[in-house]
Amino acid sequence: MRQRLIQWVGIAWTFIYAALVVWLYANAPQSLGDVATHASVAAGTYEVDRARFDAGRELFLREQYAAARGEWERADPARRDARTQFYVAYSFYRQGWGRVYNDDALFREGLEAAERANALSPDAPLAVEDPELKIHTAAELRAELAGGLQRTPEDFNPLKVFRERK
Amino acid sequence: MSSRRTNNALLRFVLLPTIFLTVALLGGVRVLTQGGALVFLPPPLVTLVLAVMLLVLFARGGAVRFGGWLSADNTPAENVSHALTLAALFFASAQAFNSVLPEAGLPRLVLAFFFLWTLWQNQFSQFDARRLLRSLAALFGTAFVVKHLLLASLYGRGEGWLSRLAAAALEGVTLGTLSGPAYADSTGYISFFALALYVCGLALLPPTPGGEAGLPEGGAAQLARALARLPAVERERVLDAFETQGAPALPKGEGRARPTAEITGEVVGLPATDEEGAG
Numbered sequence: 001m002r003q004r005l006i007q008w009v010g011i012a013w014t015f016i017y018a019a020l021v022v023w024l025y026a027n028a029p030q031s032l033g034d035v036a037t038h039a040s041v042a043a044g045t046y047e048v049d050r051a052r053f054d055a056g057r058e059l060f061l062r063e064q065y066a067a068a069r070g071e072w073e074r075a076d077p078a079r080r081d082a083r084t085q086f087y088v089a090y091s092f093y094r095q096g097w098g099r100v101y102n103d104d105a106l107f108r109e110g111l112e113a114a115e116r117a118n119a120l121s122p123d124a125p126l127a128v129e130d131p132e133l134k135i136h137t138a139a140e141l142r143a144e145l146a147g148g149l150q151r152t153p154e155d156f157n158p159l160k161v162f163r164e165r166k
Numbered sequence: 167m168s169s170r171r172t173n174n175a176l177l178r179f180v181l182l183p184t185i186f187l188t189v190a191l192l193g194g195v196r197v198l199t200q201g202g203a204l205v206f207l208p209p210p211l212v213t214l215v216l217a218v219m220l221l222v223l224f225a226r227g228g229a230v231r232f233g234g235w236l237s238a239d240n241t242p243a244e245n246v247s248h249a250l251t252l253a254a255l256f257f258a259s260a261q262a263f264n265s266v267l268p269e270a271g272l273p274r275l276v277l278a279f280f281f282l283w284t285l286w287q288n289q290f291s292q293f294d295a296r297r298l299l300r301s302l303a304a305l306f307g308t309a310f311v312v313k314h315l316l317l318a319s320l321y322g323r324g325e326g327w328l329s330r331l332a333a334a335a336l337e338g339v340t341l342g343t344l345s346g347p348a349y350a351d352s353t354g355y356i357s358f359f360a361l362a363l364y365v366c367g368l369a370l371l372p373p374t375p376g377g378e379a380g381l382p383e384g385g386a387a388q389l390a391r392a393l394a395r396l397p398a399v400e401r402e403r404v405l406d407a408f409e410t411q412g413a414p415a416l417p418k419g420e421g422r423a424r425p426t427a428e429i430t431g432e433v434v435g436l437p438a439t440d441e442e443g444a445g
Binding site: 002003004006007008009010011013014015017018020021024025028029030031034 | 171172175176178179180183184187190191194202203204205206208243244246247250251254
């Protein structure tokens, strides 16, 4: 009876430990802090640090885009929050936007973040109600970033300098 | 249930899988010099091939008798548990190789070839379990010294003129393929711990689930196997020698007690002897 108990405990323990090893290799956390973040995502208890998010938004409104992204990175280290990723994409858009030409590298990173935001809200289109923003949906932002990366004859229109940043 | 049987069960069902899974986990862990970020390297294909060769070697050397671990005589739960232990042993072996193989370049190629050659040669050698374990400890120890002491000192160059000179010389010999990723010293400690644990696990692993861990095969079984391998003529000679010289007698009280049975009965149809007639 006791041997059978040890057997079943051993089997259960081996499965759990093997799953942990596979999980670690699949997620490749870079630090012990990352391990905790990934574990909370897997357990469904992951939450964005609201204070850091608000601090990032303050910086964003003051046009400190890189610093804002730093705060949002700490607020959402697993990049699992659609709203935060929307703001990250928006910061790339605003920083990369130019009256004469756009910064393609920043727009590309913005596009990646917008796609992440889109992917994180599969049930309904992501809409952010923020009066300080001019674009309110992830799909719209994505289209704006993708359009900025395209080369069209419109790029040579001198009247382009009068367009407005959103 | 005696404590011996409990300990045996704990070893087989809990301790051995834990040891081998820990080796499988730690064997691929590296720590980058910059920022101290952890890197998890899954076993590359060459280490899986090496692990298969090593398991075949375990079977040939009698260190693991797969027929005993997975058998129709075992209960289903035992077979599941043993299969998990053997799977853990396989991945631990692959990650132990991963732990001592350089990450890239000519050193990786050379060391991978060294492992393949050694394991291939060993397939045709006579081994017992204990000698195989010693040979493996030496193999992994050598590879550890090469990767984590010699090559690591060359990767982390610029500290002394001697190391810079050696690096420059080897750079020329290896056509510039000596460079590798810079890992922190803690990578070597993790690798050392993983290898030590792996060798401990192998020492604790019994050839069959019911057998004693780490004990060599009995001399009688070895002799019987050696006798069976001899050509028929040679075998005849050995048996003749035993018959003519006589096998050494066992001291009184030693040896296996043979069961004896007295057969009694009556033979029908034969004339009775005098003794029987007198009775």
